[in-house]
Amino acid sequence: MLNNGNQKIPILSFYTGGGFMDMGFEEAGFEVVWSNEHDDDFAKIHANGITSWRKSRGENRRAEIFNKNSIVEVSDKQIIKEAFANDIPKIFGIIGGPPCQDFTINGGVKGFEGERGKLTIIFLDKIKSLKPSFFVMENVPGLIRKESNRNFLESLLDSLKVDYEIDYQILNSINFGVPQSRERVFFIGINKKLKCSVDFSQGKFQWPRNEKYESALSKFSWPSVNKFGSGIRKPRNLPIELCVASCLVKQVDRKKIPNANEFFRFVKNGKRLEKIKEGETNRPSFRRLHRYRYSPTTCYGNNEVHLHPYENRRISVREALRIQGVSDNYIMPEEVTLSKKFKVISNGVPVPMARELAQKVKEFINLSKSKKNTDIESKTI
Template identity: 45%
Template sequence: MNQPLTTTRLEDLPVLSFFTGGGFLDMGFEKAGYSIEWTNEMNLGFVKFYEHGMTEWRRDRGIAQPEAKIKAPIRLGDLGGSAAVLKHAFPNGTPKLFGMIGGPPCQDFSIAGLRAGFDGTRGSVTHDYCRHIIEMRPAFFVMENVTGLLQKNHRASFEKLRESLGLDYLTDYAKLNSLDYAVPQSRERLFLIGLRRDLVTKALTDDQKKTVPTESWAGWSTEQDLMHRGARKRCKWPTVELPDVLPNVPTCKTILALSVNDCLVASEEEATIANATDRFNLRSKKAISTPEGMVGNRCFKRLHRYRFSPTACYGNNEVHLHPWLPQRLSVREVLRIQGVDESYVLPPGQPLGTKFKMIGNGVPVPMAFGVARTVARLAAEYCGFEINASALLDLV
């Protein structure tokens, strides 16, 4: 059994990443100073993208590491029980402290999906992830999922899941919107985090233990972008434009900062920007005639240049239409909407559908960075961990 330490540097804790996908959650945590030591992803297409994109991204940041690799490119269940996972992740012995992050596949809880919930194939994977948390006893954990888990038909099961985790962990959850983290995308996600209770009680004095809250204690908004938080309701956003009418440039700096306009690649720059020409062909006359800003229809949603994107992709990985050109957004443009750095490049010659699916599944990187900073702050406050303050202030 892991033995608690009174203090340690958070950046020295190895972090296990489950359901890694393209590594967007990992990028956010690495930017905040964490060390991702082990990864798990079963989709072999995503594995290729992660290894290529993360290698390029880390090298651009000057991180001297070997090429990025998915350490366990198989289904989580095929790794065996928790003891087998620990042995695979730490072949030289399990450290006293480590962290776990992951976003289990969530289609069974999504509004657009079958909503089979915890009885569905993907819902059971959420159970598996939580079981591994309980049995492996990381110092902290993060679980990301869709907000459908909080709906009436899933809420009781979610609370039972949280209750089982709460025996050994001080937990909190929140429905967060990526727009509040300065991402040009209004996308809500559920985050559940936990700190191991024995580490909390070890670090605090008796008087401090009496004041530890049990509900809504994380203070999530602390790490959100102060200038842009609440902008969806606060700002007067443009809607649908009349045909052949050029939208006025907004005078509001917040609207300009959170609109997709800066995510678009100019035609003359496409040849020099990686993944800028990776897009689905568009042949539908109906799509071409869709006015700018029309995103309420079921398909052929066209973004407004001075408005945020509703999501990265939608439906069955359908890609939004360019605000004014007769084409869909490119891989690079959708990556930008997800807050992914330009140095993260996807390899050529791979299926476009797999690329967009991976991008759409990912957590927006600035949002992941914000959550990572929240966990670091709480680990320092409640567990006495030492944190790298410069890493937490690095918004680059």
């Protein structure tokens, strides 16, 4: 079941959340045929958001989380039955971002000993047993930067290397046109049956690059801080799409744009927050974004709050979604709490970064297919 004509390569999505990484893969031409999300509110957000987004793309296929059980309780047989009505296809992929809190400072850095850290082990076990043609795993850089985590992880990956070529790389979303500095580590595993020397050089995957935005943090001149409420001009040669300004919703448009009027109101001390300067993001909490700078990593929770650059309020759900590169056609349902909405956004993979990575995977598979066909033709001759 290769990518013949309009036939799309199927994807199984684990720890799906709001489906941001799924969107990137679907934009690249894959098809998510199965998903798993244990949190009921996350599942509601996913169903509403992905369905509305697909509709805007001319697709009538409704989105749903196929399995809401804890992944610990889901058997391989059940996954296969739910994902593939007929036979298992010759080519399919697995993607997912296991919960990362145990590999962060805020999460106590419990690593693989933590309950969430153990879910990474389960994810890799599923790959070992389901044997997809390829897999993509996303997590925080702390998964490899701390030596004890990295050593244990590499021992887990070693057991997969019998069947897979594996490589990993830390990517920053701003280098793919996203107005946010968000580092994440991605793991790529390609089944050796698909190995093609064009995309692997000494076992290394050819990672995506965007020449326009590459090294954006050092390439462009970024402003520092400004007094709250002051007028500011955009620096020359600074791409506006890399700035928070491109994500802000004007007050007159808040009721017109879905989720744009949804933000936490200040209960007290609202006036005192005006003392926080625009661009003052090196704070433990209540960080005020700069309109002509990128956002720090979206991590709403643990008392971290991102403030609007020149309005005395917190940023809205829509503005946060835009900072993650999510289309305005992705609409979150009204009945889900703001806390859950912001948590889903925080956990997501920026869509443009996921799309470029997915395109690289697709190129590899198509090259592998071409190489295989060429080999067959040569033998026939």
